Amino acid sequence: MKLFLDTADIEEIRTVARWGVLDGVTTNPTLYAKVGGSYEGILQDICRITPGPVSAEVVAEHVDEMLVEGRSFAKLAPNIVVKVPMSEEGLEAIYRFAEEGIKTNCTLIFTANQGLLAAKAGASLLSPFIGRLDDINQDGMEVIRELVGIVEMHDLDTEVLTASVRHPRHVTEAALAGSHVATLPFKVLQQMVHHPLTDKGIKTFRDDWDKARQVVAQTTGSGVTN
Numbered sequence: 001m002k003l004f005l006d007t008a009d010i011e012e013i014r015t016v017a018r019w020g021v022l023d024g025v026t027t028n029p030t031l032y033a034k035v036g037g038s039y040e041g042i043l044q045d046i047c048r049i050t051p052g053p054v055s056a057e058v059v060a061e062h063v064d065e066m067l068v069e070g071r072s073f074a075k076l077a078p079n080i081v082v083k084v085p086m087s088e089e090g091l092e093a094i095y096r097f098a099e100e101g102i103k104t105n106c107t108l109i110f111t112a113n114q115g116l117l118a119a120k121a122g123a124s125l126l127s128p129f130i131g132r133l134d135d136i137n138q139d140g141m142e143v144i145r146e147l148v149g150i151v152e153m154h155d156l157d158t159e160v161l162t163a164s165v166r167h168p169r170h171v172t173e174a175a176l177a178g179s180h181v182a183t184l185p186f187k188v189l190q191q192m193v194h195h196p197l198t199d200k201g202i203k204t205f206r207d208d209w210d211k212a213r214q215v216v217a218q219t220t221g222s223g224v225t226n
C-alpha cells in the first residue's frame with residue numbers, strides 16, 4: 001500500500017521524504033488554510049520534493065470553472081492530480097479531465113456506489129473518507145472493503161485511496177482490506193513509527209552500553225566512554 005501525506009505543510013513533507021516512505025501528497029482547502037500563502041507556490045514546492053502524485057483540490061462547483069482551475073493546477077507540475085468532489089458536476093469534470101489526459105482524485109466519497117461512479121467517469125484515485133463516517137457512527141472501513149472488492153472484481157483502472165485517517169489502526173485495516181493507497185496526517189505517521197517498548201528498548205540499550213563502556217574504561221584506564 002502506498003503512503004501519502006495528508007498535508008500542505010512543506011516541513012512535514014520534507015521530513016517524511018527523508019524517512020524514505022513518501023509516495024505522494026494530498027492537500028485540500030482546509031489543509032491549505034492552515035499554512036496560507038500562495039496555493040500554487042506551495043503546490044510547486046510540494047511537487048518538487050514528492051516522488052509521486054500530489055493532489056490539488058478545485059473549489060469551483062460548476063464544470064466549466066472546475067476545468068479552468070484543474071487545467072491551471074495541471075500545468076504546475078507533471079505529478080499534479082486534480083482533486084474533484086463527488087457531485088453531478090464533479091463527475092462530468094472528471095470525465096472531461098480524463099479525455100484531456102489530466103489525472104483526477106475523486107474526493108468526498110462516502111459510499112461504494114459513489115466510488116464506482118467516479119471510477120467509471122475516469123478518476124485515477126477514489127477517496128472514501130473513513131474517519132468522517134466513523135464520526136457519525138458508520139463503519140468507514142466497510143466502504144474501503146466494498147470498493148476494493150468492486151475495483152478488483154471488475155478490473156477497473158483506478159486505485160482506492162483511504163482518506164480521513166484518524167489513527168494507526170485505520171492504516172493497518174486499510175492495508176489488510178487491500179486499499180491501494182492511504183493518505184495520513186503527519187501525526188499518524190509519527191504514531192506508526194513509535195511504540196513504548198521500542199522507545200524504552202532504545203533507551204535501555206543505550207544506558208547499558210554506556211555502563212559497560214565505563215567499566216571497560218575504568219578497568220583499562222583507556223578513557224573510552226563511548
Ligand code: E4P
Binds near residue numbers: 026027107131163164
Ligand atoms: C484527503 O484527501 C482528505 O481531504 C482528508 O483525508 C480529509 O481528512 P479529514 O476528514 O480529517 O478532514
